Amino acid sequence: MNFQTILEDIVATLQPELGAAGTVASYIPALACVDPRQLGIALHTCRGEEAAAGDSATPFSIQSVSKLFTLTLAMQRVGDALWERIGREPSGNPFNSLVQLENEQGKPRNPFINAGAIAVADRLVTHAGSGEGAKADILALMTSLSGEPIGFDAEVAASEAATGYRNIALANFMKSFGKIDNDVAPVLDTYFNQCAVRMNCRQLARAAGFLCRDGAHPFGGRSDVTNERQTRRINALMLTCGTYDAAGDVAFNIGLPCKSGVGGGIVAVVPDQLTLAVWSPALDATGNSLLGMKALELFVAKTRLSVF
Structure with a gap:
């Protein structure tokens, strides 16, 4: 599967929607001035392969x-x-x-x-x-x-x-x-x-890599970050509680353990496969990245990767 092409296609598909809907987290003054017309996406596989597109190298507050x-x-x-x-x-x-x-x-x-x-x-x-x-x-x-x-x-x-x-x-x-x-x-x-x-999508996808490797460190050759049981529990909590009070909709529409933040970032896990990080600052009514969620839906549709 050519992940680089898939990520580039997702960014190209969503590019016309940048800045068209959603609002940044204005209740935190330092985030109120962030340009909403940005979208980054990156992934890190269990084998250490990486792909990225859009504003994936732009740092943001992970919240x-x-x-x-x-x-x-x-x-x-x-x-x-x-x-x-x-x-x-x-x-x-x-x-x-x-x-x-x-x-x-x-x-x-x-x-x-x-x-x-x-x-x-x-x-x-x-x-x-x-x-x-x-x-x-x-x-x-x-x-x-x-x-x-x-x-x-x-x-x-x-x-x-x-x-x-x-x-x-x-x-x-x-x-x-x-x-x-x-x-x-x-x-x-x-x-x-x-x-x-403060991190970017590339760093965030890499950092969450232990969650798709049963707790093994993303770079290998080092001590495990968590054991297999702990890793399973973290992923379970991400699926049921990781996207505020929209967790049910996210499980229904995307079907991956996710953790979001009002800075516009979202981390998603495909167990035994890869971790994915998306970022777009404009939020929906539940406080989740509007285009970030759309990007994850497109990724699942294109790859058919899901826990269900």
């Missing part, structure tokens, strides 16, 4: 796609004890909902909604001994997985911290229920910075 990697890090560090305070069910509510959190006494429904990711950040801070240590661990993982130096976008992190009132409320709310161990400030600083990780 909630980072939750996939902090979850991975927490599973490495904490193991099954992680699930004592975090659920594994789809939320059916917006990713920043306070109502559900109150009803469930401060226990987030899953690790991919904001409350769940903040709870994961708390575990990372505990393990590292500080927020700075947790942030260093996150960057070390991302750099190892992508094979290139990865950093935080300081402007985006500061913008999130200055306007992230609901996330601040979520963290304090969980703290009031005894579900957060550390001071709220370093936990939120870790969370805001993880969302501000």
Whole structure:
């Protein structure tokens, strides 16, 4: 299968739609000025082959796609004890909902909604001994997985911290229920910075490569990132919870485990085959990349690759 031609065809097909619909995540000031007329796509196969098209080399804020990697890090560090305070069910509510959190006494429904990711950040801070240590661990993982130096976008992190009132409320709310161990400030600083990780599609497809290799490192010859059981569970959570409250539609229309972010990025996994990263900043009503989802639908239609 000629993946390079397929990716180029997808970009060419969607090119006329760039900027025609959807809106960027304007509630984060640093993302409000991103040009929506961009589309990148890249893949990394189990055998290490790569293909890319469009704006695949343009870096962007990965936002909630980072939750996939902090979850991975927490599973490495904490193991099954992680699930004592975090659920594994789809939320059916917006990713920043306070109502559900109150009803469930401060226990987030899953690790991919904001409350769940903040709870994961708390575990990372505990393990590292500080927020700075947790942030260093996150960057070390991302750099190892992508094979290139990865950093935080300081402007985006500061913008999130200055306007992230609901996330601040979520963290304090969980703290009031005894579900957060550390001071709220370093936990939120870790969370805001993880969302501000800056990568491009090529790097992101590469970094997620362990998810199509039963947890083996994307570059081989190194220690496994996760074991086979953990990898299966991460993929399952991506399929059921990875695209906010649109997970059912994504499973129906695309049929791949996906994790999206309001920066416009989406990672998708074809187990035992490849990982795929798409990016287009304009979002639909659920907070998922509008053209990113269309690109994934086209990819599945052209390749017939699906978990179903």
